[in-house]
Amino acid sequence: MNSKNNLRKKGLVLFKTAVLCLLAVVLVRCVFLDSVDQPASIKAGEVFHATLHAHVTAAEARPNVRFVIGVLVPRSWKAAQSMQISYTAESFGSGEFEKIPTGVKAPNSGNNLDWAPALLNKFGIGPNLIDDMEWVVFWTKEQYNVQNGDNPVIEASISIKSGPENVKFKFGYFVASSEDGLNDFLGGPGALYKTLYSDCFEVSDGEGDLLDFCNPPQTFVDPYRSTDNDILTLTYDRDILPGPLNEEIYLCAKAELSDGAFKEVCEATSKQQLTKVDGAKGRFEITLWPRQYFELQAGQTIERLSYYFTDQTGSIKVGYANTEEPFVYTFRCD
Amino acid sequence: MEEIAAVESIKQIQGSWRISKATRNGTDITEKFDFSPFRITFNENGSYKVQYPLPFIVSGEGEYTLDDPNYPFQIKFKEAQSNKEVSSSFDYPIVEGSRNLYLTFSVGCTANTYIYTLIKNNQ
Numbered sequence: 016m017n018s019k020n021n022l023r024k025k026g027l028v029l030f031k032t033a034v035l036c037l038l039a040v041v042l043v044r045c046v047f048l049d050s051v052d053q054p055a056s057i058k059a060g061e062v063f064h065a066t067l068h069a070h071v072t073a074a075e076a077r078p079n080v081r082f083v084i085g086v087l088v089p090r091s092w093k094a095a096q097s098m099q100i101s102y103t104a105e106s107f108g109s110g111e112f113e114k115i116p117t118g119v120k121a122p123n124s125g126n127n128l129d130w131a132p133a134l135l136n137k138f139g140i141g142p143n144l145i146d147d148m149e150w151v152v153f154w155t156k157e158q159y160n161v162q163n164g165d166n167p168v169i170e171a172s173i174s175i176k177s178g179p180e181n182v183k184f185k186f187g188y189f190v191a192s193s194e195d196g197l198n199d200f201l202g203g204p205g206a207l208y209k210t211l212y213s214d215c216f217e218v219s220d221g222e223g224d225l226l227d228f229c230n231p232p233q234t235f236v237d238p239y240r241s242t243d244n245d246i247l248t249l250t251y252d253r254d255i256l257p258g259p260l261n262e263e264i265y266l267c268a269k270a271e272l273s274d275g276a277f278k279e280v281c282e283a284t285s286k287q288q289l290t291k292v293d294g295a296k297g298r299f300e301i302t303l304w305p306r307q308y309f310e311l312q313a314g315q316t317i318e319r320l321s322y323y324f325t326d327q328t329g330s331i332k333v334g335y336a337n338t339e340e341p342f343v344y345t346f347r348c349d
Numbered sequence: 350m351e352e353i354a355a356v357e358s359i360k361q362i363q364g365s366w367r368i369s370k371a372t373r374n375g376t377d378i379t380e381k382f383d384f385s386p387f388r389i390t391f392n393e394n395g396s397y398k399v400q401y402p403l404p405f406i407v408s409g410e411g412e413y414t415l416d417d418p419n420y421p422f423q424i425k426f427k428e429a430q431s432n433k434e435v436s437s438s439f440d441y442p443i444v445e446g447s448r449n450l451y452l453t454f455s456v457g458c459t460a461n462t463y464i465y466t467l468i469k470n471n472q
Contacts, residue, residue: 090460125440125442125451126438126440126451126453126464127422127438127439127440127451127453128438128453132453132462135374135375135462136372136375136462136464137375138375139374139375139376140374140375146373146374146376149460237373237376238373238374238458238460238461240458240460240461241457241458241461242457242458243457244404244456244457245373245404245456245457245458245461246373246378246382246404246463248378248381300381302378302381302382303382304382304403304404307402348457348458348459348460
């Protein structure tokens with residue numbers, strides 16, 4: 016697909032950020048993510064190319080600074096293995112980015128976290144709906160001595176080999192400096208780093224059914240990959256396929272254990288009741304710890320859940336696509 | 350001076366703690382799940398006790414150590430029952446006048462990261 020999806024930031028946002036920088040009590044180094052040019056779709060297995068435009072306004076000299084770029088992609092892409100970023104910055108030079116080594120903490124993450132988990136903790140999966148994404152974070156191999164008044168303009172060329180699956184998702188882009196990291200104090204929140212999310216991007220001609228991170232399905236489980244010892248959130252959207260359930264909705268679930276036994280919890284008490292999601296019309300959810308919910312003994316593990324949503328009496332039972340087939344969720348980490 | 354600082358940092362985590370905030374992969378799940386019965390107590394003699402089972406880095410009772418008593422970045426637990434040793438990144442800033450304890454760990458798939466913010470039980 017050759018059509019370019021130009022993600023121009025609104026001038027107003029830039030203006031507000033610039034004002035924030037000027038108002039800062041202390042001298043800062045504001046970072047701007049101006050735009051990203053990327054295609055709207057590619058075929059599975061092809062190499063994805065994007066061009067990121069950013070600039071920095073330095074109001075304080077800092078030695079040994081690296082420019083940082085993070086990209087939010089599905090975990091199945093294994094982007095850390097294939098991502099390559101090169102850049103040019105007039106009067107500063109050009110070069111390559113490299114993955115930030117494990118153990119390097121993101122400054123001001125508030126939690127002593129490495130860069131990738133720090134971004135996940137702060138920005139989550141952005142506007143995407145399915146929690147099976149990761150931030151992959153690179154920095155310039157070269158360190159720079161930035162002088163007061165420097166205004167480097169950076170053009171970075173990003174390439175990533177796409178994964179094998181048919182998928183729709185929204186890319187996330189992040190820029191910052193190695194010195195300031197996620198600092199929200201100097202210059203105000205977000206002055207020293209920026210994020211930008213793409214429109215829905217599609218990978219086609221690949222394996223399996225389309226996995227859509229952009230649009231809500233009738234039901235989904237967060238995290239997308241988990242074990243029975245994770246805390247799961249099951250979401251049901253009553254409006255995707257309008258059905259017979261009113262606002263009082265209960266989970267009726269059966270756990271298939273690894274020893275072949277089954278455990279079922281199919282009642283209509285507060286423990287099984289879904290709660291309405293604020294600000295999302297028609298969406299209900301329940302969060303549970305499977306080991307506790309199904310009262311597992313030590314040594315027992317769950318392989319699969321099959322579940323329905325019911326009314327209080329249990330007489331109305333909604334399954335896959337409003338049929339009597341249950342929804343199925345298989346526990347796996349890979 | 351170092352000895353005094355070491356004593357201070359260990360003293361600061363002694364006592365009973367409860368969960369004030371929980372995130373999963375950056376999503377706040379504090380209000381979605383009942384974390385309120387959970388307690389962990391750190392004792393002066395280096396032992397800990399977890400009350401009420403929840404997805405957490407350890408369970409039951411055991412020992413804890415800080416990687417650096419002056420400037421700890423990591424806390425290590427050793428479960429008494431299983432002898433299992435696990436570590437969590439560790440931070441204990443003062444937020445709005447109260448000491449907070451941040452613990453970061455995985456309990457299911459390693460790609461799923463939980464961060465619990467603990468505050469003293471009497472706060």
